[in-house]
Amino acid sequence: MPIILITGYPCSGKTTRANEIVAAFKAKAPDRKVHLVSDEMLEIDKSVYRDAKQEKIARANIMSAIKRYFSREDIVVVDGLNYIKGFRYQIFCEAKAEQTTFAVVHVGTPANVCRAWNEAVQKNHWGEDLFDALVFRYEEPNGMNRWDSPLYTIPYSDPIISPNEGIFPLLFDSIIHAKTKPPNIATILKPAVSIDYIYELDKQTQDVVKHILGRQQDGGAGQTVVVSDDCTVRLPIENVATAQVQRLRRNFVALNKVRQIDCGRIKGAFAEFLNRNFGTA
Ligand SMILES: Nc1ncnc2c1ncn2[C@@H]1O[C@H](COP(=O)(O)OP(=O)(O)OP(=O)(O)O)[C@@H](O)[C@H]1O
Known part of the structure; x- marks a missing residue:
């Protein structure tokens, strides 16, 4: 049981x-x-x-x-x-x-x-x-x-x-x-992972997604989106579907829930992850 x-x-x-x-x-x-x-x-x-x-x-x-x-x-x-x-x-x-x-x-x-x-x-x-x-x-x-x-x-x-x-x-x-x-x-989730960390992980990745989708809407395919100093996302030539971006975000969050990264590095790490998945790294 x-x-x-x-x-x-x-x-x-x-x-x-x-x-x-x-x-x-x-x-x-x-x-x-x-x-x-x-x-x-x-x-x-x-x-x-x-x-x-x-x-x-x-x-x-x-x-x-x-x-x-x-x-x-x-x-x-x-x-x-x-x-x-x-x-x-x-x-x-x-x-x-x-x-x-x-x-x-x-x-x-x-x-x-x-x-x-x-x-x-x-x-x-x-x-x-x-x-x-x-x-x-x-x-x-x-x-x-x-x-x-x-x-x-x-x-x-x-x-x-x-x-x-x-x-x-x-x-x-x-x-x-x-x-x-x-x-x-x-x-396995590490015990040190706090609700605050998960909240930050979620909020910061949502913010990056918002920037990407906003830029794509303005015809930004193929361009570079600078979200912050350490967070630069290079978009592919073709628009990436919203569902695809959200799926990547969920995968990134699921991965990093189990291996906590510094909160100040979340956006940068997410940008690297996206660039790798977009094939623009
Ligand atoms: N992800 C969510 N987003 C927005 N509202 C939610 C979400 N999850 C639950 N709620 C709302 O919160 C209220 C409580 O939800 P739920 O009954 O699932 O919580 P619970 O923890 O089981 O509550 P309780 O402690 O009373 O047993 C409901 O009105 C529900 O609609």
Whole structure:
């Protein structure tokens, strides 16, 4: 019973990502059953997180629900805050005991974005005080810990999880191909990768893409786009399709999520990557 543990701040998009992961598994491995375990399904009210005793009971209910799906083949996606290290460790131990695979997916949405999304939720949102308390209590996963590994972080600005692109093929491999660790160390997120870094990676590469697309729109094919001192992109003679530029950006982000580069070098490294892919290096 491979287990995928989703974790993130309140209202960070965990359920949205959990549903995308379930859909991607169904698309890629239609013969496997995928079960979703969530607070909502177990009718765990948000108010339980105000009371340590009630919260403990809720965690026990989540654990029982996971165990209900024990089978060698079925995949269980555990959608919840899962913010306590000890609880993640407990679930990891269950996976170990069952000799099955395990992975943690961290929905890496910064707290201020979660807060804004929470304020926009009409029904069943987190009370402001509880939201702040949970963000404060949140124990961020650390891929160096066995129980948080392999760890995949999904930035909030990532597109819908697709079965064959970005992080999902790596997650799929570590879950389905019974690899307790992905084959290549470069595919595992380093623990030091923070939400801030991923945010920067995303923002700066988006900025470069914006410049490229803007220049192409102005008939700039074949020209050089100078985004900043160290970021010079040489465009091919033919316009590059927007989808292609975005695909390259996603590949670059996926690659550099796992091997952190200096934030001041992101644009330069992205330009080099694009020039190589455009054949204009
Ligand atoms: N990538 C996104 N971009 C914009 N809004 C989003 C995104 N992901 C989620 N949201 C919005 O944030 C709200 C919460 O989403 P979701 O239920 O997936 O989060 P959650 O982390 O599971 O929440 P909770 O902590 O309440 O269980 C929803 O209104 C959803 O539309």
